[in-house]
Amino acid sequence: MRLTQAQLEPHLKQGLQPIYVLVGDEPLAQRECLDAIRVAATTQGFDERTSLIVERSFNWQQVQNFGQSISLFSSRRLLELNIPNGKPGVEGAKALQALATKTLPDTSVIIILPTLERDAKNSAWFSTLESHTQVITLSEVDATNLPKWIANRLAQQGQHTSIQTLEFLAHQVEGNLLAANQEVQKLSLLYPQGELSDEVVREAVLNVSRYDPFQLGEAVLAGDAERTVRILQGLQDEGETAVAVMNPLMWVLRPLVRIKQAEMRGANLTAAMTNARIYGDKQALVKRALTRLSLRQLDAALQKLVDIDKMAKGVMLGDAWLEISRLCFGLAKVRSR
Structure with a gap:
């Protein structure tokens, strides 16, 4: 069923x-x-x-x-x-x-x-x-339906806002439901039930920490080892948990595996990225990552994230933060083949 x-x-x-x-x-x-x-x-x-x-x-x-x-x-x-x-x-x-x-x-x-x-x-x-x-x-929400998805989440906590603001929120999170959910939850903590103006939503969304896990994923994809180390240190200094960093990394790497598999089958790369919900400027970032990283390396990285998840939950011995740092730095420093 x-x-x-x-x-x-x-x-x-x-x-x-x-x-x-x-x-x-x-x-x-x-x-x-x-x-x-x-x-x-x-x-x-x-x-x-x-x-x-x-x-x-x-x-x-x-x-x-x-x-x-x-x-x-x-x-x-x-x-x-x-x-x-x-x-x-x-x-x-x-x-x-x-x-x-x-x-x-x-x-x-x-x-x-x-x-x-x-x-x-x-x-x-x-x-x-x-x-x-x-x-x-576990269905993903496409870009067209994301504003409606955000509206439903706001409604569950007794809040609502304009169509334009919903579209702004959807654009900011770039299709990432984890990020969208975090923004919605933040609005419930900052503001009472009722209507949210465009101004307060923009202020809340744009007033973020200096570092966030999604920036880390972008630095890894770009092969920017120096920025990767800087963001990792910043996230640790800001008290971010290993699990909160690991989940966005999983969200970045899983589509990359599917795109790499499609590329190896001879499929159209642009179509493969669109199917994986990679749009706009991120397509150039992903293309650069695909020239550096092999399918074997990407599969190994996903398996390593599974181990890190067990470490973070106390099921496996090890330092989750240390292993995340090693993994991210290792992926970022791989040079183009």
Whole structure:
């Protein structure tokens, strides 16, 4: 069964289903869907949550072992299974099909997938998931609909503004829903409910910190190692968290992988960038990055961000900020081939 993000919350009130599959690269939608399921799980007595990240050396027997184990602390459990590259492999495909057709007792499972390539979409394992689970596609919002999306978010917090101001906000965030959501939340903290004038919105949006994580992504793409180091230090000095820096980096690198794959297939580069929602001046920035960075380097960078996420959450040993710094500096200093 397919659900939209809007349908998820009322669906959850009817009780958690055995398996949910989140598919897509949109980070805000993924975070909000995960949060909604987690809150519903806690409310409905799922007191234990386990996260597994599928990497090259992942042992799929862990999933079966989890189902057979008995929790000492909770009778109902939530299992999150994150497959960052969307490729479970032969053993993983079998395990996912078995999981979909014979669910784990007293367990609700969330399977997290990126935007899938055509082969994965047409695979037997994904077809089985589509037939037996609740699939939520994490859709991006195109530039035309972004002002309306921002208006709806403002309305949820009792605020509204003019069409012109909504278009200004949409232009400022350049299609990035994480950034758009941050700006909307900032307006709720700064101003009471009611109408927001163009002047107060512009003042709030343009009065930002000297450094922000999106500037870091641009410096990395541009291959400006000196600016990359300066922004990293500034973000740390301003007290930014590793997770807040990592998410925009993921948002920058994921489309780059898709564009690089399209380029290697011989597809039109401009069309590939448009499909990845890269517009205007950013296209020149991305083109320069593509001449410097190989697909192998980009894939490795995304995998490293998965590890950094685990460090930031205390699941893996390591200094998340140090690893972010090493990753960004390493990508920025790669020279054109």
